[in-house]
Amino acid sequence: MLERTNKMTDTIKTDVVIIGAGPVGIFAVFELGLLDIRAHLIDILDKVGGQCAELYPEKPIYDIPGIPYITGNGLTEALMEQVKPFHPTFHLGEMVTTVEKIGDPLFHVGTDTGKTFECKTVVIAAGGGSFQPKRPPIAGIEPYEDKSVFYAVRKMDAFRDKRLLIVGGGDSALDWTLNLQPIAKRLTLVHRRDDFRGAPDSVNKMRALVAAGGMDLKIGQVTELEGADGQLTAASIKDKEGALSRVEVDAMLPFFGLTMKLGPVADWGVKLESDLVPVDTAAFESNIPGLFAIGDINTYPGKLKLILSGFHEAALMAQRAHHYVYPDKRLVFQYTTSSTSLQKKLGVA
Amino acid sequence: MSDLQDISRSSGANSGTMAKITFIEHDGTEHTVDAEIGSTVMETALRNDVTSIVAECGGSCTCATCVVHVDDKWSQIVGPPSEEEEEMLDSAFEVKPTSRLSCQIKVTEKLDGLIVRTPAYQGR
Numbered sequence: 001m002l003e004r005t006n007k008m009t010d011t012i013k014t015d016v017v018i019i020g021a022g023p024v025g026i027f028a029v030f031e032l033g034l035l036d037i038r039a040h041l042i043d044i045l046d047k048v049g050g051q052c053a054e055l056y057p058e059k060p061i062y063d064i065p066g067i068p069y070i071t072g073n074g075l076t077e078a079l080m081e082q083v084k085p086f087h088p089t090f091h092l093g094e095m096v097t098t099v100e101k102i103g104d105p106l107f108h109v110g111t112d113t114g115k116t117f118e119c120k121t122v123v124i125a126a127g128g129g130s131f132q133p134k135r136p137p138i139a140g141i142e143p144y145e146d147k148s149v150f151y152a153v154r155k156m157d158a159f160r161d162k163r164l165l166i167v168g169g170g171d172s173a174l175d176w177t178l179n180l181q182p183i184a185k186r187l188t189l190v191h192r193r194d195d196f197r198g199a200p201d202s203v204n205k206m207r208a209l210v211a212a213g214g215m216d217l218k219i220g221q222v223t224e225l226e227g228a229d230g231q232l233t234a235a236s237i238k239d240k241e242g243a244l245s246r247v248e249v250d251a252m253l254p255f256f257g258l259t260m261k262l263g264p265v266a267d268w269g270v271k272l273e274s275d276l277v278p279v280d281t282a283a284f285e286s287n288i289p290g291l292f293a294i295g296d297i298n299t300y301p302g303k304l305k306l307i308l309s310g311f312h313e314a315a316l317m318a319q320r321a322h323h324y325v326y327p328d329k330r331l332v333f334q335y336t337t338s339s340t341s342l343q344k345k346l347g348v349a
Numbered sequence: 350m351s352d353l354q355d356i357s358r359s360s361g362a363n364s365g366t367m368a369k370i371t372f373i374e375h376d377g378t379e380h381t382v383d384a385e386i387g388s389t390v391m392e393t394a395l396r397n398d399v400t401s402i403v404a405e406c407g408g409s410c411t412c413a414t415c416v417v418h419v420d421d422k423w424s425q426i427v428g429p430p431s432e433e434e435e436e437m438l439d440s441a442f443e444v445k446p447t448s449r450l451s452c453q454i455k456v457t458e459k460l461d462g463l464i465v466r467t468p469a470y471q472g473r
Contacts, residue, residue: 054411055409055411055412056411059411128405137470169436169439170440191439192438193439195435197436221442221444256439256442257413257440259405259412259414259472259473260405
């Protein structure tokens with residue numbers, strides 16, 4: 001797990017910024033690359049593949065043309081292989097927070113880690129939105145969020161000498177338990193059952209710490225928080241029999257997995273309909289010229305949320321993007337099967 | 350994903366056998382609907398606009414946003430979750446011994462009359 005520390009101050013200049021590195025975002029690199037358009041991709045997940053990686057890594061997909069059966073991971077790997085000749089740059093574990101039109105056509109894009117980009121066009125390929133941590137439905141949790149309740153660890157040192165409550169049973173909960181236990185004043189792990197789906201080695205290490213008295217493990221669910229002005233002081237935990245116990249804590253880290261939320265797209269001035277971006281079907285461009293939306297995030301009459309539709313949208317988007325990136329160049333349509341110029345770009349001629 | 354769209358289009362399916370399922374939402378709203386034998390309880394909820402079933406992953410047992418609490422009388426008949434589903438329930442909230450992921454409950458003849466309750470919050 002990486003701590004997010006490095007701030008980039010130099011603006012990265014590129015032709016296109018693609019927001020979302022799911023299958024459609026990755027394939028857009030291919031279609032753009034054939035037209036000599038260079039791309040940077042930004043994704044909130046720490047891996048490429050989007051929903052294919054997060055929700056369906058080992059699940060079957062049966063409707064990719066020409067591929068009777070492939071898993072989410074398999075498709076992601078194949079697409080990454082396909083775009084290799086175009087050397088895209090990936091910025092993972094980062095969320096695009098701002099998109100501003102600063103010229104015609106010129107965009108300024110900023111991420112939550114402080115990176116900034118300047119590009120001719122922007123492609124939103126954000127699928128169902130950004131994967132964000134699930135927030136537990138504990139009454140009155142909001143004032144504590146980002147003050148003493150955190151869904152991610154940005155700096156471990158912030159938890160030094162604190163009484164910590166970590167909630168969850170997966171690898172995130174276990175990894176942070178093991179990483180933070182040595183520096184915390186006291187660490188309590190809470191999970192709803194006495195079985196952990198995390199890596200067995202981590203589970204064993206955690207259980208050894210509990211046996212040695214180095215931390216506490218409680219089986220139950222957090223039901224109530226105490227504190228003031230955003231500062232947590234205690235949490236109540238209800239066990240399977242319904243009995244309540246109280247733990248004094250300075251900070252809580254809940255790890256309940258991720259859910260898709262639209263996120264900052266709503267703040268960019270792009271027209272939205274039910275959290276989707278309406279586009280034309282000739283180029284899949286939004287109401288802002290030069291700002292495209294492809295894949296599950298867009299909507300138009302007859303839209304189907306299929307990966308194959310996203311691939312088609314990427315191809316047509318690239319044709320229009322070419323017009324913005326190379327306004328003076330005429331675009332001649334070519335096939336990869338027969339065009340030596342395309343084959344050179346693919347490194348096969 | 351694609352299958353959800355297919356499901357919504359095939360609503361009112363013509364296949365012979367149906368079972369009645371009642372969804373009771375947290376605010377008391379009841380939906381008693383026909384479920385196609387062989388489909389899942391989650392698919393039945395989406396076909397019938399039970400909006401408290403989110404089903405973000407479309408039925409892959411990977412998101413825990415289709416949680417239902419099976420009525421006590423039905424809990425034994427429906428049975429317990431598989432190990433994979435039990436692990437996924439770790440990502441749900443206010444989990445009870447009768448909680449299940451509705452995408453993992455296949456509708457059969459013996460579930461005719463099933464009652465499930467849906468939570469107020471599925472994580473989003």
